[in-house]
Each structure stands twice: as structure tokens, then as C-alpha cells.
Amino acid sequence: MVVLAAIPDNYTKKSTMxxxxxxxxxxxxxxxxxxxxVLSTFIKRKIALSHGDxxxxxxxxxxxxxxxxxxxxFLEKGIIHKVLDDEGLRYALCSHRCSEEQHQHDHIHFKCSECGQTNCLENLHIPAVSLPVGYQPESFxxxxxxxxxxCN
Amino acid sequence: MVVLAAIPDNYTKKSTMxxxxxxxxxxxxxxxxxxxxVLSTFIKRKIALSHGDxxxxxxxxxxxxxxxxxxxxFLEKGIIHKVLDDEGLRYALCSHRCSEEQHQHDHIHFKCSECGQTNCLENLHIPAVSLPVGYQPESFxxxxxxxxxxCN
DNA sequence: TCATATTCTGCAACAGAGTTGCAGAATAAA
DNA sequence: TTTATTCTGCAACTCTGTTGCAGAATATGA
Incomplete structure (x- = not known):
């Protein structure tokens, strides 16, 4: 079955469609x-996009x-997720297989202060944080x- | 010298002033x-507040x-900092001594999905994340x- | 305590982000 | 091809955040 992340870079127009x-x-x-x-714009650009973009x-x-x-x-269906930084709200493709019922909740985003672009860092885990007693974490x-x- | 976090809970009106x-x-x-x-509202409420609040x-x-x-x-002077969640922008007091020149940039915020309140978790460190080569992190x-x- | 330079506030007006209702258009499925 | 369902565009609106400007309030020094 199709997973977004599996779409190759050098896709042909037809297969992409x-x-x-x-x-x-x-x-x-x-x-x-x-x-x-909209979907194809997310796939091509590969970075988080705002409504304005x-x-x-x-x-x-x-x-x-x-x-x-x-x-x-797309948000409701789990195709994209929100990305927030101090400049506002953007959206990015969910790389893992998300759906309306099940949503991958842990995300790491990197925002470059030079070019202003925000990426999802896939394959990275957020290390465990030891919370004070009583806090029940659900997503990070x-x-x-x-x-x-x-830009480096 | 005065540090905001040092203001006691049971302060008198006069001393607070x-x-x-x-x-x-x-x-x-x-x-x-x-x-x-505004400042006293932040101190009394102890949670992150939006402009609307x-x-x-x-x-x-x-x-x-x-x-x-x-x-x-207050943001520019380092008295408060931004707090972002999927509902939008809020502000919270900087607990560490921040100023215009020097600002404590690492924050952990906890947002309760029951009561909707967002707190800063002081005294907690964000564990090290090993980023891919080329990424130069500045703030977390x-x-x-x-x-x-x-609510637990 | 008073005069003055500086900074703050309220008002009006605006720009941008995001939402809602509704009628007509497009889609999927039989 | 028909029909029920869903999507789109338009208009109008709310909410958030910003800017310019004149008048008000503050800090400072005399």
C-alpha cells in the first residue's frame, strides 16, 4: 500500500498522479x-508549509x-500535522502512516534561523524526560x- | 536583587507592588x-497566558x-517568553534571570489536555538529542x- | 515641588489569519 | 446516466495582531 514517504524523488507525472x-x-x-x-506541493517542497505558502x-x-x-x-485524516514555531503555524506531511484513528504524536522539527525553513527530522527519537510526579505525558x-x- | 520566581505566594499587596x-x-x-x-496577573495565575486571557x-x-x-x-526585555501549542500563542514568565541581552532559551512546557492549562516545567533539562551531521542547534x-x- | 524630555496609552484604522453559511459544481457509486 | 454525497467559490464575518498619531503619564534634574 502507498505510504507518502515511499514516493520517489524522480517520479513521473503519471505515476505521481x-x-x-x-x-x-x-x-x-x-x-x-x-x-x-496541495498534496503534491507538500511532497515536492519537502518542508513545512504555511497556509500563506x-x-x-x-x-x-x-x-x-x-x-x-x-x-x-488533511489534518483530520492524519495526512499532515501541525508544526509550530515562534513565527506561527505550518503544516507538514506525516511520514509515518497516520490515520484518523491513529496518529503518530512525537515529532522533532528543526527550524533554520538563516533560511527560515522548517523540516521534520524523521527517524529521530525524543529522549526520555523524567517528569515530576503526577504528570502523565501523552505526546512530545x-x-x-x-x-x-x-546554510552551515 | 529581585527575581520573579522568588516572589512568595503569600505576599502582601504592598510588598508585591x-x-x-x-x-x-x-x-x-x-x-x-x-x-x-499584567505582570501581577502572570505571577498570580502561574500559568501561560494568551493575549485573550x-x-x-x-x-x-x-x-x-x-x-x-x-x-x-516584556518579550523584548526578557521578562516573559513565548509558549506555543497547537491552539496558538501564549506567554509565560521567564523564571531564570533573563534580560534583553541574555535569554534562557531552553524550555519544557506541559500542556494538560483536560484543563487546557500550560505550565513551564522549571528545573528540568531537555536531554541531548543527537542530530544528523550538519545541523547546528541553538535553542530547544x-x-x-x-x-x-x-487532573490526574 | 515643578518643568521638561521621554515614554506610554487610547483611539482609529488597517492587514492578515481563520471560520461559517449557502448555492452551485464536481465526484463516486449504482 | 442518474443520483446522493461531497467539494468549491463567494460573501461576509470574527479574531489576532500592527501602525500612526495626539494627548497623557512618568522619571529626572533643578
């Missing part, structure tokens, strides 16, 4: 050009509201700010 | 009733804009979501 449709289908969403374009990329083709609703739907979100390899 | 004025003075800010009230508490006494500007000033921000001792 099928992958996109497939991904939407898995999450019980209708295939529409807007959803395919998407509006910049697709704003002439789709209404602001539609993009908002697409993001909201680590935001690291610094300089990324490209 | 002096503490507040003192704190503002340390950071080279004029004492105004708005600033004192403060407007709810002080909105009849002060203009929206003034509260925004007070928060901005860990948001833990779960159930707090009060």
Missing part, C-alpha cells in the same frame, strides 16, 4: 485537483477558503532552532 | 498600572493595543501534552 489519488482514497477522500495539488503557490487556482478547508481535512513535540546543513 | 515596580525598573521600564497589572482579565481597564504592546515590550523547545497532576 496515481499515488496522489491513491493516498486520498486510502483516507476516504474524494480526488479533486485542489487536494492533489500554499496560497502563494496555488492561490490563483483555488480559493483561500478551499485551501484552508483542504488543510483542515520538540522544536529545535539553529542552522541547517544547507 | 514594590516587587513589581522593582522588576520593571530592573528592565529599564517605566512603572505604569498596566504593566504592573489578559484581555479577559484586564480588558475593561486597558486597551487591547496597550496589552499587546505591553506583551511585546519541548512541548509535552498529557494530563497534569491536578
Amino acid at each position: 496515481n499515488e496522489l489519488k491513491e493516498t486520498l482514497k486510502i483516507h476516504h477522500l474524494r480526488s479533486t485537483t485542489c487536494r492533489e495539488d 500554499l496560497e502563494g503557490a496555488l492561490g490563483e487556482q483555488y480559493d483561500r477558503v478551499t485551501i484552508y478547508r483542504t488543510l483542515k481535512t 513535540n520538540l522544536l529545535i532552532q539553529g542552522v541547517c546543513p544547507k | 514594590n516587587e513589581l515596580k522593582e522588576t520593571l525598573k530592573i528592565h529599564h521600564l517605566r512603572s505604569t498600572t498596566c504593566r504592573e497589572d 489578559l484581555e479577559g482579565a484586564l480588558g475593561e481597564q486597558y486597551d487591547r493595543v496597550t496589552i499587546y504592546r505591553t506583551l511585546k515590550t 523547545n519541548l512541548l509535552i501534552q498529557g494530563v497534569c497532576p491536578k
